[in-house]
Amino acid sequence: MRTRWRINGLILETVNIHLFNDSCNLRSLKEHPSVFARFRSAGLKWTLKAIHENSCENQHLAVFGDFNFRLNLPLYIERLLSAHDLPYDRSTCSVQDSAKSVDRAEGGTFNRGDIVIGRRQFHIPYDDRLTWSNxxxxxxxxxxxxxxxxxxxxxxxxxxxxxxxxDEPGVPHDYDTTRCPVWCDRIMFSVRTFSCLRPPDHHCSILYDLLGKDVALGDHKVSSRKRCCTPPVFTRTILPIRNIK
Known part of the structure; x- marks a missing residue:
């Protein structure tokens, strides 16, 4: 969704975006950037080109939504294995995409250091490195x-x-075991707009955070941005790109 606003003579374009996801963890593990990351990159480049070709002079831009960005998964797994003093053999990434997910380890239990990855399964028992608080x-x-x-x-x-x-109620900080935790939901600005977020004389801090942090809202928590001003500043406009011609 693309909208264009004129505020006190200032033109601001906002674009809500939803890029391609990773349909298979196993394919994402083969290389970085993965085939899915390359699709996302091409999609976003096309969007930015279309915006540029139909933009106004001195226009500001904010792009927000589910970018579906993923971590460098091969390097992430390599770090996990090295933490357990286990070797990382990249040839294991050639596993067929149709390989079945592993629900439980042999004997019905997982061992410390086990990493379970399937098409829509990503589970690292006994590991608390990439968590809500770390x-x-x-x-x-x-x-x-x-x-x-x-x-x-x-x-x-x-x-x-x-x-x-x-999705379970009562556990708003727990991650599901389908994907590696990632920062999918973002707000990004054009270089011109970003330079105006904090002008030299600003008196406000900018809070960039998740909405509903302590409430179970589903698999995504969307990001938000707001300005936090001290009382004396309330007499002034708090648009982050104020007075820009």
Missing amino acids: FEPFLPLDQETLAFSGQLQELPITFPPSYPFS
Whole structure:
């Protein structure tokens, strides 16, 4: 969905986007960027080109929604295995896409260090590294945005992965065992717009976070951005791109 707004002479275009997902974890494990990541990249490049070809002079742009970005999965698995002093053989990534998922390990139980990956299964028993409260070390593996660093910019991520949350009520911070936790839901800005978010004389902080953090809302928690101003600033407009001609 694409909309264009004129606010006090300023033109702001907003685009709600939903890019391709990873339909098979096994294929994502074969290489990075995966075939799905390449489709996402092509789709977003096409969208940005279409916006550029039909834009106004000095226009501002915000793109938000489910980008479906994924971590560098081969490197993520390699790090997990190295943490358990286990070798990583990339030849195992040649497993057929039709391989059956493993519901339980032999004997009905999982062992520490087991990694269970299937088409729609991603389960690492006894591992608490990439969780709701421990996600910062894995932010460098969020690499799909690098292909657009010259066109789109984003505020620093300080919130947990936005997908895939469990649908079970009462456990709003638990992730499902279908995918590796990732930051799918994002808000990005054109370089011009991003430079206006924090003008030199700004008095407000910008909060970039998840909505409904402590409530079970489904498999996604959407991201949001708002400005937090001190009382004396309330007498002024709080548009993040104010007074820009």
